[in-house]
Amino acid sequence: MGKSLDPQLRAALASRIRYYNDLGIYDFYRRPGQTMEAASVGAEHATLPVVISSPAKSAVTESTSKVPVATLHTIREDIGECTRCRLHKLGRKQIVFGVGNPRAQLMFIGEAPGADEDEQGEPFVGRAGQLLNNMITNGMGLRREDVYIANIIKCRPPNNRTPERDECETCSPFLMRQIEVIRPKVIVALGSIAAKTLLAINASMSELRGRWYEFRGTKLAVTYHPAFLLRDPRQKKAAWKDLQMVMKELGLPIPARNTD
Ligand code: URA
Secondary structure, eight states: OOTTTHHHHHHHHHHHHHHHTTTTTOOOOOTOOOOOHHHGGGGGGSSSSOOOOOSOOHHHHHHHHOOOOHHHHHHHHHOSSOSSSGGGGOOOSSOOEEEOOOOSSSSEESSSSOOHHHHHSSSSHHHHHHHHHHHHIITSSOOGGSSSSESSSSSSGGGGGGOOHHHHHHHHHHHHHHHHHOOOOOEEESSSSHHHHHHHOOOOOHEEEEEEEEEEEEEEEEEEOOOOHHHHHGGGHHHHHHHHHHHHTOOOOOOOOOOO
């Protein structure tokens, strides 16, 4: 079976199947008219049994309803010692997966790990992280361990440069899977890279913040990145407004307070 399949096509199909596996999609269905070779090539590479049947539905539509309930642990395992983009050879020390309550109602998404995060393997542990902690605890009355914190990409870009578009595209499917598992009620995108990557909108922060977006069935708000707030503390007032909007949505009491 599959002996006559062109080796290049075989490799391309195998790579496509690995990509779908990374997205958490494991079942594939043969469309009427599709050759058995094309349908069966994935069997060697799929991590779960491949189901070959012949409904006339698109493979993706059909299989997403059958995605096994993944856990964050499975997703971390799927990432492995990732070499999918150039960052693995540009000085990354470790993958920074994400941290917090797997059942959090609130999820913060930043841009990329910095030096401290790369060192410790946890997002937002440096100066920007201290301010984020402050926003979560003193601002919102929550604990860091109540929420979930992750980044668009999981490896530190050299010299903290802005992540390249292809790095975001390669890495963000894992974040999408984390979101799917956690199913937060609200996502807060921290800064323009997170906002623009998630929403696929090219707009300034002042245009992006202060309103709700629908993101894959979840409400999403945008606010300033804590590192930006450290550079321009005058914007803390606006960030506090954004957090209040989020707190209202989550039914959290809003104290009368200052913005530090
Ligand atoms: N900045 C980010 O965007 N993420 C981190 O984890 C740390 C700093």
